[in-house]
Amino acid sequence: MLKTVNLTYKYEDKTVALKDVNVDLKKGEIIGIVGPNGSGKTTLFLNFVGILIPTKGEVLFNGQKVKYRKKYLIELRRKVGIVFQDPEKQIFYSRVYDDVAFALRNLGLEEKEVEKRVYNALKTVKALDLENKPVHFLSYGQKKRVAIASVLALDTEVIFLDEPTAGLDPYMVDIIVDIIKEIKRKGKRVVISSHNMDLIYSICDYIYVLNNGIVLGEGRTKEIFLQDEILKGANLKQPWLVRLHKNLGIPLYKSEEELYANWNKIKL
Numbered sequence: 574m575l576k577t578v579n580l581t582y583k584y585e586d587k588t589v590a591l592k593d594v595n596v597d598l599k600k601g602e603i604i605g606i607v608g609p610n611g612s613g614k615t616t617l618f619l620n621f622v623g624i625l626i627p628t629k630g631e632v633l634f635n636g637q638k639v640k641y642r643k644k645y646l647i648e649l650r651r652k653v654g655i656v657f658q659d660p661e662k663q664i665f666y667s668r669v670y671d672d673v674a675f676a677l678r679n680l681g682l683e684e685k686e687v688e689k690r691v692y693n694a695l696k697t698v699k700a701l702d703l704e705n706k707p708v709h710f711l712s713y714g715q716k717k718r719v720a721i722a723s724v725l726a727l728d729t730e731v732i733f734l735d736e737p738t739a740g741l742d743p744y745m746v747d748i749i750v751d752i753i754k755e756i757k758r759k760g761k762r763v764v765i766s767s768h769n770m771d772l773i774y775s776i777c778d779y780i781y782v783l784n785n786g787i788v789l790g791e792g793r794t795k796e797i798f799l800q801d802e803i804l805k806g807a808n809l810k811q812p813w814l815v816r817l818h819k820n821l822g823i824p825l826y827k828s829e830e831e832l833y834a835n836w837n838k839i840k841l
């Protein structure tokens with residue numbers, strides 16, 4: 574599994590985006606990385622997938638230091654996928670089908686297998702109807718779904734999702750949540766960054782809180798979200814279910830469904 578050891582990353586203009594960051598993906602199945610704008614989430618993801626090379630410290634994959642030779646990185650990309658925050662960065666081809674097929678063809682898969690994987694990935698993100706559409710005509714949310722499909726098609730062991738639901742309507746957010754749960758069911762690891770604390774709370778089992786490139790706190794989801802001082806330190810708000818628990822004294826539920834299922838037991 575992937576982890577960072579005392580990872581520091583400094584951009585060319587000397588911005589120190591990460592300082593001595595230790596993040597271990599072994600700690601959860603769906604890991605949330607939360608923090609305000611500019612706290613270093615994207616920089617962390619790019620270091621994890623080998624796009625950026627740590628200034629200090631290292632990234633380990635199954636106990637071995639990640640290497641930055643082309644051959645090694647191609648192997649790493651077969652196992653570790655990333656969906657960028659901005660779908661424009663992920664889209665290479667003009668037609669949706671070819672775009673999702675691009676990386677698969679690059680891996681040398683047979684066209685029959687490519688066809689099957691593209692079909693399944695587009696079906697999962699409810700984008701089969703877009704298959705023949707030119708990518709530049711798609712809406713932002715549609716591009717985002719196509720970008721997610723391209724990574725799902727690769728069937729990697731780990732998937733990093735940088736702000737996967739930003740710009741999506743509530744129906745699509747629910748679909749993305751189902752996709753994430755499905756990836757977990759398949760025994761894969763998901764890492765999500767998001768500003769949506771309710772989403773992070775309901776699906777993640779382990780959380781890292783970043784601020785100014787530093788890990789302010791980490792822990793199991795319910796534990797970390799009860800520590801208001803850590804969240805405040807990163808200008809984050811507690812999820813609404815945690816606020817209900819705190820302000821009304823009702824038990825702490827993980828999801829809206831769990832709350833309603835237990836509603837008649839709750840004494841206000």
Ligand SMILES: Nc1ncnc2c1ncn2[C@@H]1O[C@H](COP(=O)(O)OP(=O)(O)OP(=O)(O)O)[C@@H](O)[C@H]1O
Pocket residue numbers: 584585586588589590608609610611612613614615616617658
């Ligand atoms: N290419 C770059 N050159 C210089 N500084 C950069 C570069 N990319 C990011 N930074 C800086 O690094 C810091 C961390 O940025 P990063 O994009 O990792 O944050 P983030 O937590 O993902 O933010 P957001 O929530 O807004 O997406 C910020 O101060 C940002 O300005």
